[in-house]
Amino acid sequence: MEFTPTSVPELLESARQQASSGRPADALMTARAVLQREPENLAALDLAARAAWSLGDLRAAESYWQTALRAHPFCAEAYNNLGALYAGNGQREAAKASFLHALGIAPDYADAHANLGALYIELGQLTDAVACYRRVTELRPEEATAHYRLGILLKELGGVVEAEACYRRAIELRPEWDEPYNNLGVLLVQQKRYPEAEECFRLAITRNPDGVDGRSNLGVLLAKSGRFAAAAVFLEEAAALGADQPEVHYNLGNVLAEMNRFGAAEACYRRALLIRPDHADAHYNLGNLLARLMRFNEAQASFRCALAARPGFPEALNNLGNLLALHQFHGEAEEYYRRALALEPGLADARWNLGLLLLALGEFEEGWELYEARYHPEIRQNPWRLPELPFPQWGGEDLRGKSIVIWPEQGFGDEIQFVRYLPLLRERGVARLTLVCKDELKQLFLDSAVGADRIVALSETEQLEAHEYWCYSLSVPRHLGTRVETIPAAVPYLTATPLRMRGWGERLPAAGFRVGLVWKGAPGHRNDASRSLPGLASLAPLWSVPGLAFIGLQKDAGEPAASFPEQPLLDLGPELRDFADTAAVIAQLDLVICVDTAVAHLAGALGKPCWVLLPYHATDWRWMIGREDSPWYPGVLRLFRQEKLGEWDEVVARVRKALSEVAGLG
Structure with a gap:
């Protein structure tokens, strides 16, 4: 025979059991049975309120607790529960008042401090929230959750040391819990304590094998140290476990992009954006990826989406x-x-x-x-770093009676172009001028007497004595106030020695219009894919111009003359030891045709006619915009620009026509 509770204590116990077993409707009915007998029974009112809240009847729940407080005005628990109801319903000020009432009655009421702390977080009052959670940890020092939440708040407010202590205390109290390990790891990453952070993330994974955060955080950390393959493994696992988390797919996309797995990276970015269309960083990095793949219109659309999401x-x-x-x-x-x-x-x-x-x-x-x-160190593709010299960088100070080192940067062509400034520094009264250059340029600059007291190759800089100042070669125009109309443009300013010229002259064709060719730049240049021709075959239309003698000046990526039997090519490039040799050959040619590389500057500095084939994409600033000539090498350089991205055939056709006219052979 089933037992039927009849007394108030029996009914209350039955209501508690019904509530704890997930039967709120039955619990509410039983609590009401008590209230019919004892309308002010505090336990019954509390049970009825909780049951009504579980059933979604917030108005009834509020009414039961308000009734309890009218009958029992010093019941801190009722105020705390009513505050939780208000907080859950978005009535933050009412919730705050209720929690404060509870604490006014019971200052050591830990639950009310915790609830008020959570409310302060919602209100953005983090300092007040910290005070609440500090009190909880004092009242319940063995409660791991309170230490963990206090750590989160302290980290947010910049209290890194104390936040770390809170996370470690939470771990000590509840070592099987993964979240404190994750947050401690993030804190350690911010302090660049990477090995400790890695250990924390690995421990988080051990504690929660199905957790997403540990794997995601570890993947990002491994990528930070360049361990992209390992990072991808953890992020792929995180993406499988947290398929609906956009940040995981975004981070995986970043790693795959670093690994040049562009298709997979794009798919990850698009997955992140499918989940969260306003993810500005995903739009931005997708744009960077598309630009890298030369899908420029799509890249532009992605950047505009990033700006729409984050103006x-x-x-x-x-x-x-x-x-x-x-x-x-x-x-x-x-x-x-x-x-x-x-x-x-x-x-x-x-x-x-x-x-x-x-x-x-x-x-x-x-x-x-x-x-x-x-x-600047934040420019990612920047290969240049300030030299470690024991004297200051020149900032435009008076140089009369002073000594200065001109330091090289960027490519060979840059050094050739800007060595022209040494005589102008002399005019400023420099007492001692030292030029540092790449080893391959030293002999050329020595042969040309460029105006330095001493020329030192980069491999010899340990022998560099003290000076008052140093300056990058490309910073000199700034300090001298160079404008387009004041470019020191007298050419030639470099020369080849007669002895070298005689040696190379014996190798050159005796007859014909001599044309030097360079069809590729240095492969390490960030824009080399655009500025270099696909190969020597791109210049094959020039072979049809009669009376020409072609000389290959290409040092790397050259193609043997046998590849083009219809047009013999004297391929001297592999034999050129340095730029002094190249200068000796160019000085004896009628014309140089080249892509945007150091040979263009060398020919211009020697005063030798040179035609430069320029890309549509990322044309170097020094060729300026919309010009067919160069104010840096007036009268000797002629520029042939691509009109469409990647299309060299039309450029070569124009060069062929001009070559026929200039050589007088067409």
Whole structure:
């Protein structure tokens, strides 16, 4: 026979059992049976309120607790429960008042402190929340959750040391819990304590094998140290476990992009955006990936989506500016660079890109200033670093009676182009001028008497004595106030020695119009895919011009003359030991035809006619915009520009026509 409770204590016990077993409707009915007998029974009112809340009847729950408080005005628990009801319903001020009432009655009521702390977090009052959770840890020192939450708050407020102690205390109290390990690991990453952080993330994974955060955090950390393959494994596992978490797919996309797994990276970014369409960083990195793949229109759309999601996104403004500059929308590109800098004046990439654009437009005054950002450590593709010299970098100070070192940067062509400034420094009264250069250029500069007291190769810099100043070669124009109209443009300013010329002259064809060829630049150059020709075969239309003698000056990636039996090519490139040798050959040619590489600058500096084939994409600033000549090498350089991205055939056709006219043979 089933027992039927009849007394109030029996009914209350039955209601408690019904509530704990997930039967709130039965619990409410039983509690009401008690209230019919004893309308102010505190336990019955509390049980009825909890049951009504479980059933979604918030008004009834509030009414039961309000009734309890009218009958029992000093019941702290009722105030705390009513506050929790208000907080869950978004009535934050009412909740705050209820929690404070509870604590006014019972100052050591830990649950009320914890609930008030959680409410303060919602209200953005983190300092007050910290005070609440501190009190909870004092009242319940063995409660791991309170220490953990206090750690989160302290980290948010910058209390790194105390936050770490809180996380470690939570781990000590509840070592099987993975979340404190994860948060401690994140804290350690911020302090660059990477080995300790890695251990924390691995322990989090051990504690929760199905957890997403530990794997995701470990994957990001491994990627930070360049261990991309291992990072991808953990992030792929995290993505499988947390298929609905956009950040995991985004981080995996970043790692796959670093591994050049572009298709998979794109799929990850698009998966992240499917889950969270307003993920600005995913739009931005997808744009970077698409730009890298030369899918420029899609990249531009991605950057615009990033800006729609986050209007104050300076990096997206900068990269959108790059794409606009690529498509020759120079005014719009400048606008986006300036908008990026208005948001973040120190953004090195935007300063550098705007500087490049202004220099290309001939606006040298501001351009040189911004161009100084080129060796900022935040520029990712920047291979240049400040030399470790025991004397200061020149900032434009008076050089009369002083000594200075001119330090090389960037490529061979840059050193050749800017060595022209040494005589101008002499005019400033420099007492001692030392030129440091790459080893391959030393003999050329010695032969040409460029104006230095001493020329030191990079391999010899341990012998460099003390000077008052040092300066990058490409910073000299800024300090000397160079404008387009004041470029020191007298050519030639380099020479080849008669002895070298005689030696190489014996190798050159005695008859014909001598044309030197260079069809590829250095493969390590960041724009080499665009600036170099696919191969020597791209120049084959030139073979049909009669009376020409072609000389190969290509040192690397050359093709043997036997590849083109219809046009003999004297391939001297592999035999050229340094730029002094190359200069001796060029000095005896009638014309040089080359892509944008150091040979163009060498020919120009020697005063030798040179035609330069320029790409549509990322044309170097020094060739400026819309010009067919160069103010750096007036009268000797002629520029042939691509009109469409990647299309060299039309450029070579124009060169062939011009070659026929100039050689007088067409």
